Amino acid sequence: MKPAAPLLMLLxxxxxxxxxxxxxxxxxxxxxxLIGSFALAAVTPSLDxxxxxxxxxxxxxxxxxxxxxxxxxxxxxxxxxxxxxxTVWRTLTGSALPAELIRRLLALPRxxxxxxxxxxxxxxxxxxxxxxxxxxxxxxxxLVARVLSDLLDALPTTGLEALRAAGAxxxxxLLTALxxxxxxxxxxxxxxxxxxxxxxxxxxxxxxxxxxxxxLKLTLQSLEFRELWSGLWxxxxxxxxxxxxxSLLRRRWLVPGRFVLxxxxxxxxxxxxxxxxxxxxxxxxxxxxxxxVDPAALFQWQxxxxxGGGDWATIAALPWxxxxxxxxxxxxxxxxxxxxxAPLLLLVVAPVGWARQGLRLLWAxxxxxxxxxxxxxxxxxLEPGVITASLALGFxxxxxxxxxxxxxxxxxDPAAEEALxxxxxxxxxxxLYGRFSALARPYLAYGAxxxxxxxxxxxxxxxxxxxxxxxQLLESLSSFAWDxxxxxxAVYALLTLxxxxxxxxxxxxxxxxx
Amino acid sequence: MAAGPAxxxxxxxxxxxxxxxxxxxxxxxxxLAPGERVALLGAxxxxxSTLLAVANGLLAPAAGTVLxxxxxxxxxxxxxxxxxxxxxxxxxxxxLIEVLTVQQNLNAARLARWGWPRALxxxxxxxxxxxxxxxxxxxxxxxxxxxxxxxALSGGQRQRVAMARLLRQEPTLLLADEPLASLDPxxxxxxxxxxxxxxxxxxxxxxxxHRPDLLDGFDRAVGLKHGQVLFDGPVAQVSEALLADLYxxxxxxEKP
Numbered sequence: 001m002k003p004a005a006p007l008l009m010l011l012x013x014x015x016x017x018x019x020x021x022x023x024x025x026x027x028x029x030x031x032x033x034l035i036g037s038f039a040l041a042a043v044t045p046s047l048d049x050x051x052x053x054x055x056x057x058x059x060x061x062x063x064x065x066x067x068x069x070x071x072x073x074x075x076x077x078x079x080x081x082x083x084x085x086x087t088v089w090r091t092l093t094g095s096a097l098p099a100e101l102i103r104r105l106l107a108l109p110r111x112x113x114x115x116x117x118x119x120x121x122x123x124x125x126x127x128x129x130x131x132x133x134x135x136x137x138x139x140x141x142x143l144v145a146r147v148l149s150d151l152l153d154a155l156p157t158t159g160l161e162a163l164r165a166a167g168a169x170x171x172x173x174l175l176t177a178l179x180x181x182x183x184x185x186x187x188x189x190x191x192x193x194x195x196x197x198x199x200x201x202x203x204x205x206x207x208x209x210x211x212x213x214x215x216l217k218l219t220l221q222s223l224e225f226r227e228l229w230s231g232l233w234x235x236x237x238x239x240x241x242x243x244x245x246x247s248l249l250r251r252r253w254l255v256p257g258r259f260v261l262x263x264x265x266x267x268x269x270x271x272x273x274x275x276x277x278x279x280x281x282x283x284x285x286x287x288x289x290x291x292x293v294d295p296a297a298l299f300q301w302q303x304x305x306x307x308g309g310g311d312w313a314t315i316a317a318l319p320w321x322x323x324x325x326x327x328x329x330x331x332x333x334x335x336x337x338x339x340x341x342a343p344l345l346l347l348v349v350a351p352v353g354w355a356r357q358g359l360r361l362l363w364a365x366x367x368x369x370x371x372x373x374x375x376x377x378x379x380x381x382l383e384p385g386v387i388t389a390s391l392a393l394g395f396x397x398x399x400x401x402x403x404x405x406x407x408x409x410x411x412x413d414p415a416a417e418e419a420l421x422x423x424x425x426x427x428x429x430x431x432l433y434g435r436f437s438a439l440a441r442p443y444l445a446y447g448a449x450x451x452x453x454x455x456x457x458x459x460x461x462x463x464x465x466x467x468x469x470x471x472q473l474l475e476s477l478s479s480f481a482w483d484x485x486x487x488x489x490a491v492y493a494l495l496t497l498x499x500x501x502x503x504x505x506x507x508x509x510x511x512x513x514x
Numbered sequence: 515m516a517a518g519p520a521x522x523x524x525x526x527x528x529x530x531x532x533x534x535x536x537x538x539x540x541x542x543x544x545x546l547a548p549g550e551r552v553a554l555l556g557a558x559x560x561x562x563s564t565l566l567a568v569a570n571g572l573l574a575p576a577a578g579t580v581l582x583x584x585x586x587x588x589x590x591x592x593x594x595x596x597x598x599x600x601x602x603x604x605x606x607x608x609x610l611i612e613v614l615t616v617q618q619n620l621n622a623a624r625l626a627r628w629g630w631p632r633a634l635x636x637x638x639x640x641x642x643x644x645x646x647x648x649x650x651x652x653x654x655x656x657x658x659x660x661x662x663x664x665x666a667l668s669g670g671q672r673q674r675v676a677m678a679r680l681l682r683q684e685p686t687l688l689l690a691d692e693p694l695a696s697l698d699p700x701x702x703x704x705x706x707x708x709x710x711x712x713x714x715x716x717x718x719x720x721x722x723x724h725r726p727d728l729l730d731g732f733d734r735a736v737g738l739k740h741g742q743v744l745f746d747g748p749v750a751q752v753s754e755a756l757l758a759d760l761y762x763x764x765x766x767x768e769k770p
Contacts, residue, residue: 426595
């Protein structure tokens with residue numbers, strides 16, 4: 001008895017069964033009215049010019065932080081990626097050992113979520129715009145480095161060997177043989193990272209690092225829902241424009257137009273890409289000026305209280321099994337919700353054409369709406385805890401996974417689905433059998449990757465109370481318990497690294513079995 | 515249902531489909547009685563595929579009526595699905611579901627009649643094994659293939675599985691758009707014989723064909739040219755002159 005691919009895709013949605021049992025007791029009478037006025041405010045956002053001006057300013061700051069953090073992560077990632085590539089080291093020195101070493105080292109900055117980076121840096125150098133930029137650039141840079149070195153090492157090396165044999169010096173040969181082949185992959189992944197950077201910059205704002213996120217949190221806490229929605233709609237417009245622009249560039253640069261008769265030269269297009277990359281530098285400088293980023297201020301460290309000699313007894317006394325267990329449970333619930341609900345919802349709305357557009361909008365809101373704010377909203381009606389936090393985290397990741405699934409479903413071959421519908425199957429079963437069959441394995445493989453991201457992200461819903469390591473971490477941070485904090489970050493990182501390994505294995509298994 | 519013995523399985527009356535610039539089908543009348551096996555002849559672009567798309571409900575004609583077993587297209591979604599379930603199409607690209615097993619593919623033809631529980635169970639357990647094995651045997655295939663993924667099959671086996679799936683749907687109208695075009699002559703002959711053998715009353719078969727040398731088993735031939743019916747009569751009346759007219763003077767396919 002082995003479930004077939006399309007069924008496997010729906011299995012994570014079984015998490016709804018325990019949730020249906022566990023959720024009702026968590027509902028407290030409290031704030032249904034608040035939820036109602038929150039929902040109502042969606043269609044009556046504030047149009048007050050003063051509010052809008054302030055929100056736009058915040059949006060500018062968030063977008064600026066995202067852009068700078070992203071640009072920094074690209075520079076960092078390109079350098080570190082080259083440094084952790086086996087091919088590069090083998091060509092330069094004859095041994096791939098340093099690459100392995102650097103690769104291991106880079107796992108640490110990658111394993112720590114940008115929020116933790118942000119909060120740590122905030123304590124170290126005080127509140128300044130550069131904190132959010134750096135908090136994004138560091139972990140994103142390490143992520144870009146990993147993807148880049150994987151891409152690099154997967155490229156065929158025959159061209160490189162031919163150039164070397166002809167006497168070309170190693171750096172020139174590397175750049176010529178591998179550079180152009182790498183460009184499309186870098187651009188595609190880089191574009192995706194910019195979308196992530198915008199979401200991260202908003203999230204960091206929620207934790208007080210400035211920009212629109214801070215405005216959103218303040219308006220939510222003061223129950224100014226109409227102003228909140230003005231900010232949300234603005235953010236949605238920017239995010240959709242960004243996503244649309246990126247996919248436009250992706251199509252223009254990566255996929256040759258099918259109906260273009262006179263195809264433009266490859267060289268011309270690469271020149272366009274390089275120009276766009278080159279334009280980033282002056283743009284970043286300008287944005288940096290605008291935000292008032294002062295690199296020198298990053299080196300004026302504040303004295304950290306009580307960093308000497310940890311209190312090991314207190315650290316050991318933390319309820320570790322409960323903390324780790326809570327984090328894992330939170331991750332499993334949120335990941336199952338996100339992975340399972342996306343195909344289920346698509347199936348549910350399949351017969352109704354316009355409902356798909358509704359889902360698209362709901363998912364876009366899920367992507368841009370920071371999970372801690374969802375958690376705060378849920379706390380109006382639910383008790384705090386792992387389940388409430390997992391709903392918030394699940395909703396956010398449902399937005400990411402749902403968009404991916406919808407896009408790949410739209411791009412997939414419609415023939416089998418059409419044939420089934422033509423034979424009288426209902427639209428739902430035709431979609432499940434005809435289209436999801438081919439998508440199931442790559443989707444689940446991406447879901448495995450996403451589960452790993454969710455584990456790392458679980459810290460951001462720590463403010464929904466007693467959710468495991470995340471909530472404990474925020475608590476230790478606010479009580480300046482540095483020794484506890486370091487221990488928690490270390491355990492978090494360790495857990496993430498194990499999770500990364502597991503999700504890699506799962507991903508390879510899903511993709512190999514096709 | 516008022517479908518007496520005389521009711522046509524498929525009836526097109528005055529069907530028109532417009533395309534870019536010129537009509538794709540113009541005032542087409544066509545009727546298939548139960549048990550009738552009709553070959554659709556014509557050059558590329560004559561409108562064969564368009565006619566088949568109208569016949570299987572994929573394409574609604576701009577003018578004219580389509581009746582399946584005497585019934586106009588049902589208004590309700592459920593009625594329409596019941597109607598579609600009785601129309602079986604053999605696609606040129608087969609449209610098997612690659613990640614599923616042969617048995618799951620065969621059972622996919624039952625989805626129109628099954629509810630969700632069975633449709634989901636089919637993805638977990640082997641259902642209706644006897645009926646599936648019978649469908650395979652009818653196509654001269656070994657029932658041991660049932661558990662195989664369709665990706666493991668040879669080209670000829672895939673053709674036969676697609677035909678077995680068609681039978682498993684139990685349609686009254688069998689439609690096929692040049693199913694033999696990409697096959698070698700021996701296999702094409704074998705598959706055509708199997709299709710003809712299963713097109714018995716109350717079932718009727720409409721099959722578009724590029725090779726007049728394969729007309730023997732059919733009762734009737736219909737010739738299309740520029741979207742219009744040029745000929746509709748017994749196969750015996752298909753002459754060299756008619757073929758020359760249909761294919762614009764050039765022989766459609768050199769005989770192997």
